[in-house]
């Protein structure tokens with residue numbers, strides 16, 4: 072058998088997380104000799120998706136190597152087996168696909184246009200993020216966030232003066248790039264001060280607007296210059312691919328699905344994939360010429376390979392912005408239809424709803440909830456759980472209280488919806504951002520820019536002749552409608 | 559004829575081919591998709607993707623076929639292709655017993671790791687190298703060459719895996735079973751039709767019970783968002799681009 076060391080690799084990529092899988096996709100037509108390895112025996116790295124049994128194994132592995140990874144303090148809670156037969160229970164392990172990457176993707180994101188131009192979108196199925204809800208602590212209810220201008224006009228909860236201010240703000244924010252005079256002086260200040268001083272927003276509206284940014288910090292710590300493009304993105308994304316939604320998620324496991332589809336394209340392009348194999352040692356060598364390897368890599372399977380380029384996942388921790396979040400993935404025995412009910416005619420059936428618990432909206436026993444909690448509710452339409460159940464992805468900034476805060480948010484959500492069902496399962500963990508890619512609840516196009524930069528490095532001067540992720544239809548696909556031999 | 563009548567419901571079914579190197583996976587696909595055969599087909603590098611429609615009386619199934627490389631160095635590929643696949647074709651070469659061992663290994667891995675409702679077909683290929691090539695395995699009463707005894711025969715019968723052995727294994731594991739020849743076409747379309755028929759109708763409509771969650775087909779259901787707008791879906795149905 073031909074061994075890996077017999078080949079002179081052009082590129083060795085380590086890790087099959089979203090970023091490196093997209094790089095493999097970008098290089099899939101380059102005719103480069105590509106070796107793509109992952110130390111895990113599954114695809115997706117930090118964006119993987121798991122069955123319940125695979126979660127068990129993942130948690131166990133994390134327990135063994137707590138320092139070497141971006142995840143820690145993982146634990147699982149399962150509801151007690153009940154004796155009564157009609158009480159809801161967990162289904163079998165593979166009936167679930169719990170994803171470590173439930174990010175929503177705004178319809179404006181370049182990721183979507185790249186998935187289309189690279190033709191792999193055909194193997195993906197996208198679903199809409201429908202309603203956004205915000206928890207109102209005074210009235211103890213979930214309120215649906217207005218979905219565009221018409222919605223605001225019709226909203227009886229907003230008085231006319233507030234409506235006028237809100238409309239003024241919306242008009243400004245979609246054009247913020249041209250109206251620097253309005254905000255540049257305050258670009259570093261908190262969104263709350265900006266909204267109250269410039270637009271007369273009362274506190275609850277400041278909170279609503281901050282929620283649209285998916286900021287993990289309270290409004291006072293959410294900077295204007297960071298927030299404005301995100302609010303603009305939110306508003307201008309609505310309606311782009313259909314009425315009533317501005318963001319999508321891939322079915323069958325979010326980012327994990329994209330990374331696998333991207334790796335498949337890499338394999339179709341001739342890339343060699345090896346799971347369960349990491350890079351143990353890297354030796355940079357003086358290359359004699361451009362054709363000889365510049366890196367000697369020792370693989371954990373004992374083989375040694377030479378390659379011109381070596382791309383590896385950053386595992387060093389970031390030191391700016393929000394670096395650690397606490398997350399909970401919960402399964403509940405209800406499809407919570409009220410959260411998904413559409414108010415917009417012609418909109419697709421939403422598979423995801425966003426629920427926001429603003430700072431200090433939750434009662435915590437020994438302290439205050441200083442940061443917001445976001446819960447992405449995934450219906451069984453996502454293929455992540457059986458019908459009649461839902462998967463809840465909760466996130467908040469890490470603190471000594473974050474586990475309790477997440478629990479309180481979960482309880483509060485379940486108490487606010489009719490027929491809320493029962494909590495069946497929760498996976499809790501903490502996640503630290505790798506350097507250069509801050510944790511974000513929505514897909515950050517910056518990641519795509521990093522991929523493009525790496526692609527340019529690999530392609531060298533050829534990058535000028537080709538466009539990034541712009542591919543023709545593959546032969547097999549082309550023939551699809553033409554040579555139909557129907558049996 | 560088909561065009562004249564109202565369009566039948568159509569759904570996509572993801573199918574993955576697994577099996578040892580050189581058993582004829584790509585050749586089976588080539589026969590099914592292009593009705594062609596190549597005597598010296600080069601080994602698959604990585605994987606290949608093809609599509610082909612299969613017309614059933616009440617519906618049309620569009621197979622999205624992932625043909626994987628059988629060489630050992632590509633072994634890590636399989637998981638990303640059988641993930642969410644609704645069907646798998648596990649191929650062995652009936653002139654090579656070790657390839658059946660490998661096939662059993664794949665079946666076990668699929669049963670352990672793949673979608674719970676996955677439909678698996680076990681296929682013994684290169685039936686033309688036996689002296690019973692004119693008969694199909696499902697139709698052994700056919701007028702094949704008289705003494706088609708299993709094991710070695712003096713008339714160039716290269717069969718090393720008996721139909722009975724493979725078939726009883728397939729029955730035990732609940733697999734569809736066929737013996738085929740990609741070379742002369744025997745049973746090839748039958749395999750795909752049988753798989754198409756075995757995909758539960760419920761999973762095609764997207765109305766799935768807990769048992770079929772991940773194996774549910776990717777039909778155009780109410781929740782699907784079209785990234786390319788209505789123009790593309792129209793084009794997909796009419797032209798070859």
Ligand SMILES: Nc1nc2c(ncn2[C@@H]2O[C@H](COP(=O)(O)OP(=O)(O)OP(=O)(O)O)[C@@H](O)[C@H]2O)c(=O)[nH]1
Nearest residue numbers: 580581582583584585597601602628684739740741
């Ligand atoms: N006689 C005979 N030869 C066949 C048949 N099917 C395939 N072959 C030959 O067997 C060889 C291997 O066929 P492939 O289709 O490339 O096998 P594969 O399983 O795709 O191999 P990998 O891609 O390496 O995994 C080729 O030389 C084919 O011509 C068959 O039904 N009968």
Ligand SMILES: [Mg+2]
Nearest residue numbers: 583584601602
């Ligand atoms: Mg092949």
